[in-house]
Amino acid sequence: MRDTDYKGINTLIRTYELRLLKTEDFERMIKADDLASALDVLKGTDYEFDQAEVLRTKDFNQFAMNHLANVYRELYELAPTPELIDLFTLRYTYHNLKVLLKQYILKENYESLLIPIGHLSIDSLKNLVETGESDVAHPIMVEAVQSAKSDYEERGLIEAVTVYMDTYYFRHLRAITNEIDYSPITNITDTLIDLYNLTSVVRSLNQGKPRSHLYALLSSSGSISKQDIIDESMNGAVSVLRKLYSGMSYGSQLETVIEDNNRIDTLKLDKLMDDLIHQIVSEGIYQAFGPLPLLGYIYAKETEVTNLRLILVGKDNEIEEEKLRERVRKVYGS
Template sequence: MEYHELNPLIRGRELELLSNETFERMIQTNSVEALGEILKSTIYSPYIYDGYEYDFEQNLLKEQSRLFRWLKESAPEPEIVWIYTMRYTFHNLKVLTKAEMTNQNLDHLYIDDGFYSLETLKDAIHTQVSNELPESIMDSIREVRDYFEESTILQGIDVIYDRQFLTEQRRLADKLGYQELLTEVIAFIDLTNITTMARGILQKRTYGFMTTVLSSSGSIEKEVFLNFVDKDMEAYTNFLLETDYAEFLRPVIREGNLDLVKLEQLKDDYLSSLYQEAQTQAFGPLPLLAFLNAKEVESKNLRLLVIGKRSHFEPETIRKRVRQVYDA
């Protein structure tokens, strides 16, 4: 019932989402200028002008920042919002930690997550203490600092933060206690592990490396994945076809190989499908979660369209890469 005031506002914002029909019209356009003409009749109209395609990424981030801040202020449980914007928190931690370790200025790569400012994160990384960041995030920052005292390989920073991101996702989902959210988070972790293990097999990564990069927070035990470190892709795909994700994965498995590009697209569609129930719910956080997911998918599709039209891709090439759209 805490969401009874916010959810009607979410329903109103859902009407601003671009429909499947609008996306199809944009796919069929023959130029980035024609694409812009369609966008002029949407909420993105302020960002359409001569040469808009060169600023569109930054303008999408501005739109995203406003949405995150509104939802943080409006949601009964701001942590519900952060579980989605957390990916940007960890992106910022990666970038700013590398800047600290290499004495570079990478402030321009910061993405507003609606919660933690550039100055807050930089100060936490520099001093190793913070009154604003959760202690679990500070533990991640300190683990990275300890790692860097023994190694100068920057990739290790990404590995540690990526693993800690998934751990924090599961911790927060468990704490909030919403089954729909927990189901999505566990699926996200499982599918991330599935992709990570596939890349590890292709790159012939060691057992030690895979132990570090795989998450222990999903429904499939890390040790199960580690059994495939020295095996080929066919053995791995045969295993995947015996998991609960078999039907989902079947379209991206062919002759013992896994199509990782197509898998990323299907992963987004699969996670979106978990929120379709939101269309019939009036209470709880599910409509908020569904809306956040829909906005993220919409942004990905718009980036794809603008880049595709700038690069003169054929409509069919773009259509194959567009994610499933949430129709309110």
Template sequence: MDEMDFTQAVVRTRVLETRLLSRAIIDRMVEAEDIDEVIRILRETEYAQSIEGLARAEEYEKILSAELKRVYETMYDITEEKVVVDLLALKYDYHNLKVLVKEKFLQRDLKDIYIPIGTTDFQQLKTDYLSGNLKSMDSRFIKALDAVIADFEETKDPQRIELILDRYYFRHLYELAEGTEVSLFMDYVRDLIDLTNIRTLIRLKKQGKDIKFLEEALIPDGNISIENIVLSLNDSVDIIMNKFERYNVGPRVRKGLESYQQTGRLSAFEIEMDDYITDLNRQSKFIMFGPEPVFAYVVAKETEIKILRIIMVSKLNKLSPDTIRERLRDLYV
């Protein structure tokens, strides 16, 4: 991947970065009286176009979905190397595959949770799956679907749909990152796997699951070996924090697990996961040529949209500004 191929894309990305919501704007929304005031503040930003035609503030998800879709369309448009955006869009493909499989096997209408974003056209993906015509589908999607269908026919366990497709997603993601030979992308994937596996470890430990269940749930290809994580199942949280401290994710893991010890909830750990990914991408601000700024901008926008969703849900539930702040992620800006 030639970093000079991204010259124009980086220039355009730098312009887009100036439109990211500032801390001051986020603070105004946190302090806003209600969700209607939040919407009024958003009208002053680049979200104004997405807000057009909104009938009720409670339909805020339409704004966020439209903005996310717009961001991906824009970034695919400005970069010739689509894989840079694919690395972040891929999770939506696998999300949609999960929904498709669940709709079929559970006989439920789940159309409201499809996400029309991905590395491939969502409608085509759905049409191919429902028709059984998979020839045009990515071979890795086909393998994932074959595996999850075979497993469900044998076990009839819908929980394993997520588990199996997550494993195929991360394998697919790792292959994409490896093919770019960009260190940031490999760090992103390996560290994300580590964070995901440690979260899984703590969740299953809390649920009293056994080692066999944990082994099946863990994702390979992280910096921390699966064996090391499996052997931690019976360790205390303090020992787990110390054991993984030397890895890239160690400081964030410690901070998240300290909060978990105090509250018994993994929500704080998940905030640390998101903040770690934001921190990882901050170095891209200083890169003049290369794919990293494009990737980092999409990460920043996804985080921004997540923050807006938290604020809006909180306003609908009449939570205090202090409570809202506890739930927010770090901004890229």
């Protein structure tokens, strides 16, 4: 991958960035008197929706995800390295595989839960789930489906489908990262997997799950040893954080998620992970070459959609302005 390969698309990305929602747009939505007024802020933007229909159904996710799907379709056509786009769409593909596997196993209809994002069509994924084979899917993805189906046949635990797809998602993400071999992308992947593991430990311990649960739940694809995390978990989640994560570049920031009662706030941890990735991709604002401007734009669109849903759901449920501000992610370039 040559940095100069991205010169053309980066010029286009700069024009796309001008259409991103700004901090003041989100602030206007937060300050809006009601849901209808918040939706008014989106008039004239790239988001297409029937306001009366949205107010009736309260389905904020559909128009936001339709918009995101259109963005990804265009970027797949433009990107010199489509695998770069896969770094972001892969989680939707593995989500769809979870849905389709459960639909296949339980003989129930979950079509409404599918998200049409990713370079593989829904029909291709259905064929993979039904046959266990594919000429277009990555071998890791094929193995993921085969393993999940085989495990269900042996143990009959539908919950294991989610665990398998999460595990293979991170394995697939690591494979793409290693193939691209670009340090900012490696940093993003390390952050995603390591903090996923930390969050999983916190939630598992809070739920009183046995230690054996962590062996299936945690990913081995992170930069911090899975076994070390499991061993230290015997001393509690805070001990895991301080002993194994304090040496990371973001170690000091992790202290902010520890509450006075010596417990970890998972909502703050999730938000911190987004903020850390924001710090990495924001460097793309100052670069003319290489893939970072494209990565930054994709992350900006993902964050934009996340913020829209957070605010619209919040306005619908009459959540206080200050609480909404606490939940909103940083806007790209801010």
